[in-house]
Amino acid sequence: MHQSGVDIFLRSLMEEGVDTIFGYPGAAIVDIHHQLIQAPIRHILVRHEQGAVHAADGYARASGGVGVCLVTSGPGATNTVSGIASAYADSIPIVVFTGQVPTALIGNDAFQEVDIVGITRPCTKHNYLVTRIEDLARVIKEAFHLAASGRPGPVLVDLPKNLMQSTAPHTSAAAVDIKSYQPTYHPNVKQLHKVVELIQKAQKPLILAGGGIILSKASQALNRLAHIINAPVTATLMGLGAFPADSPRWLGMIGMHGTYRANMASAACDLMIAVGVRFDDRVTGKIEGFAPHAKIVHIDIDPTSIRKNVPVTVPVVGDCRVTLNRLNRLLQEAGLFWSPDSRESWMAEIETWKQTHQMRYEQADVIKPQYVVEKLHALTDGEAVVTTEVGQNQMWAAQYYHFNQPNCFITSGGLGCMGFGLPAAIGAQLARPDRVVVDIAGDGSIQMNIQEMATAVQYDLPIKVIILNNQYLGMVRQWQELFYHKCYACTKMEHTPDFLKLAEAYGAMGLRATRPEEVVPVLKEGLSIPRTVIMEFMVEPEEKVYPMVPAGAPITEMLLV
Amino acid sequence: MAYKTEKHILSLIVENQPGVLSRIVGLFSGRGFNIESLCVAETAEADISRITLVTLGDMDIIEQIKKQLNKLINVIKVIDLTHRPFVARDMALIKVRARPENRAEILRMVDIFRARVVDVGALFYTVEVIGDLEKIRSLINLLTPMGIKEVARTGTIALPRELKKRSK
Ligand SMILES: Cc1ncc(C[n+]2csc(CCOP(=O)(O)OP(=O)(O)O)c2C)c(N)n1
């Protein structure tokens, strides 16, 4: 039996269990869209291809699965690049299908031809240009396998138009066999024995959790480890939710905008067990001042992450979940356990840091952005899935929405890509129709993909967009205030649209609070409306995110409130 | 810790597919690694290529380079030949001015270096020399006073040495 390229494509996607695609049509890909509407796969028509990729990213993170995009060649493909780079930086499994001009025209500067495989080579885990229909089923299978396995990441598949129209005998793709790609899931037990030894010797252990915990679904194992060895836990921005914020062992986030005690603990600990992190500069601050007294155990599935930025005492290559489970078993078999009242002086030290510098902000006669996030947390019982834009809004979300579960904090961490939050919220809401999904946004970032309001309304998605309107590109303004003599060059939003009217124009609902006492009523009302809602909070324009470690300083050198 | 910068010869076994070279070169340029020389060709198997790549870096950088190369999906194997026995060869074609009074001297040097004259023109000889980098540099230096018109050189190619005795 013969099948067209489109048939093979759709069948392959169904075999992968794909039920949702974020896409945008165009000449080079329309053959697929033409048949897609008859397939049992829902197509979400975004308003910009960047939105499609961020939505797929949000979908992947909220569901724990793979997100899928389908866009046309040329400008459709180039529009995906920021989204792909963001997913790459955060190791999010997505597969992006791009249309391409017919194979006979490739290289001829044809209409809407770009070398998207060349363009995205450094920001994909892998990518393909399929030139033979016989390869199509195999490549799609490989793409999904690569995206989701090992250290996950985006994979792009470029599909020339003629391939979709041509036919080939149907064959099912065999199981994936890439001899040069064999991620190490199981840790070397010898290394784990060394870890056990270090744990036994440690007086001041600290666990540092990263996004790898969430990606490998290792939260329970992490919890268990913290319980067995009675160690305090901090996390990177990407690791928020990996460990419950209501645990007494939780120190809060580490890094440039981390809590005082988390940063101080990292500098004082004598053993750091880092799991699924990559020691980004926003986490370590000045490398020489990072965890100076600690032996470092680094567990990660990607060997390139280990010893890239930070010297490591015991490297362990392995999947975070498999490795932590194994480590926990070794500890248990050895009869090792530290009761919650052990490590008294270490806990006391941490408690002092907590008492001296609580995460706090001054209440005032204007709305404080932190207050909005705090109230949002209270009114949603900490159960919302929160996406963010980038900047101060993102950091306040990270600091004041105390995440207790994985897959609930969805942010562009590594790339810091403004315009991420709204489309990511769309993806998250589609993955989790049962949850309240909130995009915590800034007045600047929200305008980068505001067009996706139409998408949210078209698909009746009751996402809540919370704009913390400080009338500035606030995070940049904060740098200018602190490090550039208060010269607010190009950061004042001199003109901003009326977000309430804009919401209405999109067919959504708009609410605004300008006074502190209006915050709770607006949140309550907005959260109660089962439609797309924008809630705009006119916040203190010059509020800053604290603590702050100046770029390049050791993370103990924090500017505090 | 500062380690000393060292030259490393890496032998990469890769899938012979379009774009592989560009992934490797892109990795080096994107991450600021150094490429001294690079040689690519098919192996005995048509779907597998061998890339011999000479790079410079301290221990940490070389470790990152090897890990990053291994991470590329199309790279099957990365072998660092540096601290093990290997044979390495470079080749050069040297076009040297062959004045009548110099010809005997050129041929004598060609002989000493076990090189060959592969093209004889009215004014120039083209000399082919094979060996390690040192040898090629020496010959080029010796021929320079006679007037070198142009030189084409390959990068290094290398293979690990085999055991001299059979292990039991
Ligand atoms: C696409 C993109 N462009 C520029 C930046 C640099 N940048 C980082 S934060 C920021 C300000 C964001 O302003 P806003 O969305 O209003 O957030 P606020 O910091 O005020 O909460 C800018 C411009 C970025 N991260 N992403």
Ligand SMILES: [Mg+2]
């Ligand atoms: Mg702002």
